[in-house]
Amino acid sequence: MEFSELIKTATVESVLLAGTGLPAVRGTLCITSHHLLLSSCPGGDGQPGTVELWLLIRNVDAVEKRLAGSSGTITLRCKDLKVLQLEIPGMEECLNIASSIEALSSVDSVMMMYPFFYRPQDLRLEEGWHLFPLEQYFQKIAAQTNQWRLSDLNRDFTTCPTYPAGVIVPAAVSDDTLRRAARFRQGGRFPVLSYYHPRNGTVMLRSSQPLTGPNRKRCPEDEVLLGTVLDEGERGFIIDTRSAQAAKQARMTGGGTEPKSSYPQWKRLHRPLERGRPLQESFIKLVEACNDASLSMDRWLSRLESCRWLSHVKAALSTACLAAQCLDREEASVLVHGAEGTDTTLLVTALAQVILDPGCRTMVGFQGLLEREWIEAGHPFHLRCARSAYSHARLKQEAPLFLLFLDCVWQLSRQFPFSLEFGESLLLALFDNAYASDYGTFLCNNEKERCLCKVKENTHSLWAWLNQPEEKKKYLNPLYSHNPLVIWPSVEPQSIQLWQGLFFRWIRPSQYLEEARAEMQRLVEAKEAPAKESAGSRLSRSLSDPAARTENER
């Protein structure tokens, strides 16, 4: 396929661009293989215009066109929830542009996507891809216990196609046993270590559902694997992210859950979390309500309630807290799974780690967590984030699990404003990049696919870009101060807020909030600066800035 075949009209003059909250500008619209550009026309001929719009076409979620007389209006609804309008002179041009954007934005082949073409000058291709080797994570555990080992049984992705090459498993269990246990778990996702709690040596495991089926099949190797994790007389908890009813029903289709009789040391807890289509629909309904400026207060609250998004946030946080509580307070190990073990399972295990582990709350630690618990753990980003909240396309496997995770982390950052090293801006950037990106980090569904597509060889890593000193600064939380403790959030409805920074990012006026942020930064830095600088430079600074002083004296 050639991109040029999809582009019916490449440039149109005198297009009017309007976005919510922005002044409209007129300029020349250009479509390239991956971008939509609009450059405004300055007065003199031959003068290069300023680029007013530089939109990754992959970011377009829905294209709506409306024709009126000889011109037409195209509304672009983006995956990052931004809405843009293009007023295009010429009916044919309008139709052509619309269909070109539609075609280009629905290219589904990974290797045709922009990250494979993006070559920024100041980054090297291999940079950032090997920042968080599992080896390194394992070494930290190995320094404290010899009960776990790093196995490469999945190096060719045959045991489990959605696991990475390396997994951490009980030292006492052989690869052979693991292979047999894998056959008893959906998609081969046998229980592996997700988190080791250094305070008391308990662990959090994750897997997919066991294939007990209607005949209550058992698998001795799976039982051995889970039995090894617990010492004699110890108790563990299995947190099943489905209701007891749903888990039971899953038996009819070959799935199921661990029966007490076969896993006597494990106590099962069912905490149903929404996934799949209902979750996507919740997201769509919420965004619809947010964009409806005609709502009365009552209608708004009623739609906020009926979309159930905040209920999902509360449920996810509560379940993660439960898992964390088992580890930290009950001193019991935990296994988390739902059905496939690639969605709500990862939501719970990743979130529990942010709550428990201060290491996950730093900029680098959080990236490591995402890499380990979402990307390598096989959350199918390509399927789940193919479409966002505006798409009219028939839903396939889209579901905003990752967004729900980011929302929960945002709730934590609101309740513990000093405990996360990064700020809201990082969470927003992650949301944007998960749905449409210049970088390869969130491409594909699992490590196996990434290997096949040579993602790590042919695209740049998002982390390399984020971690450049100048870039990184934008994402740091100025109030951060290391907090070694577990952060237990409140999950009362009064404590959970709608994430306005995301859902109203393009709607609410941000000027005053930005000013507040800048002011906060200034205050905090003014406090910290003197401690770092020498007395001399500090003196000259505070003396040379009389404005700052009068401000204080007021």
Added chain:
Amino acid sequence: MEHITTPKVENVKLLDRYANRKTANGTLYLTATHLIYVDASSEVRKETWILHHHIASVEKLPLTTAGCPLLIHCKNFHVAHFVIGQERDCHEVYTSLLKLSQPVKPEELYAFSYNPKMSKDNREIGWKLIDLKVDYQRMGIPNDYWEITDVNKDYEVCNTYPPEIVVPRAANKATVIGSSRFRSRGRIPVLSYLYKENNAAICRCSQPLSGFSARCLEDEQMLQAIREANPGCAFMYVVDTRPKLNAMANRAAGKGYENEDNYDNIRFKFIGIENIHVMRNSLQKLLEVCETKSPSMSDFLTGLENSGWLRHIKAVMDAGVFLAKAVKDENASVLVHCSDGWDRTAQVCSLASLLLDPFYRTFKGFMVLIEKEWIAMGHKFSHRCGHLDGDPKEVSPVFTQFIECVWQLMQQFPCAFEFNERFLLEIHDHVYSCQFGNFLGTCHKEREDLKIFEKTHSLWPFLLQKKQELRNPLYKGFTAYKELQPNTLPFSFQFWCGMYNRFDKGMHPKQCVLDHLLSCMSQKMKLEDNASELENKLPFLDGPLPSEACSLSKVGSAASKTPLLNTPQDYEGEAPPVLTNGISVGNIDVMADVDQKNKENLSNHQDLPDLNATNVLDSEAKEGEPQCH
């Protein structure tokens, strides 16, 4: 005190709303002014003080195996659930509290016995801190169009207005008197705020006694005079803040609203803000939602919607925004009224002033605004807040709604206010506490009769003393923003957890940004003092870091890094408890912290004690037992 039969009850439990795990056991004391509960079960001494005036209701619940439960609801939304061992003790505490919380005579109010260590002169100076004349001068009044008149000095025009009012120069005494006969309770149109930039004015009054067809020439002249005091605009708005239906119903009683045909060049408009009864019921429903134990998200949001509370807040805000826009964008004067012109009218006028004028967003300015639009103009604090035993149908959270509107604005404009949320909460507390004279009675005349200015203290100097902790560290100064144009789409209004669930500390963010920024600020100021000191020494100093600055910054970083202690709540929901919850390793209660702070305040301001401070506290702290009067 005659009402206190049992000054001290031991073995009293204080239940934690969220879980049974944190039940405290201790002693309950009744003093002349407070109910004090001292928790003996925790290692850190923890006290809960409840001012009798803050008590909205006391309920005795059915006997349980643990004892006799006593549920106390406070006007500042504190809910305390005690369990008293003996039924007889419980009953005595209950009957005492009923009487103590509902004084019959004004002289029984706390303000008349409150006696901080302050000289008589200072007390009097305190009352002079706010001078409304200065504010009118700030607006440029008197000027060619407006004058301050003492026509009401003997309360002949209107007994709920102050002696001095601002009216158009063109309106002579006959016009004023004539108009007053045509306005409910004589509350004639007077100036509330003059927007100096374009001479557009906000005026306020009560409804006209128009019935179906009555007219009053003087009233028509009065409105004309107001319109003509703003030569830049050919018309003026007359805003009735009631729903149209309510206003129409009033016509049958000989009241009603202005007929556009009778008044020259007025544009009449209804803004449907509901009446005090609807607001009271709405708050009641909201509080029920806030008190529900472990509600689901849907329960909470549905309850929030059904209470209508945020809808009412939005209606008040919309009205304020309408006024501000009319004045600023259309250069039009606005006359505002509701029925009596002391509830909705006060809300809307004060909010519009706050939007238009940055002065009212400073400490001093906000005090002036409350004195001017609420206290002086006769908002019936005594009735609306239920200070005395009276008609419960007169109670309504009108002022609370205004305070909330200000808070909502703070959320949208975090750098525009000199003060922070705590300042609003302090004021709200004291509107009900009756500790200071400002909010007693219903109008100026009544306050004079009660000898408020001779016998009680003013709140404002007390609050200014605490300025350091009540300031907004993000404030960008007086000139940073002029008029505010808030977004009033529904999503811009948030549930105010800090007010309605203020005492449920577990719901609030576990780390406080405000405290942190305040400490940054005070350190910065100290450092800068140090810096200027060093500047003088600089010629003699070479090289090493000055030790004072060094130690200061160390203290700072240590303080800000104090690890936070936090315990998990009940994440189990409705499921049977599989896990034993919350092993409280090093569990320090937040309330203890607050009380500690209160005590610190006390030692810092001996002359101006904290709300909690009565003279019993000193001896109580030493002996561990309060002495009761």
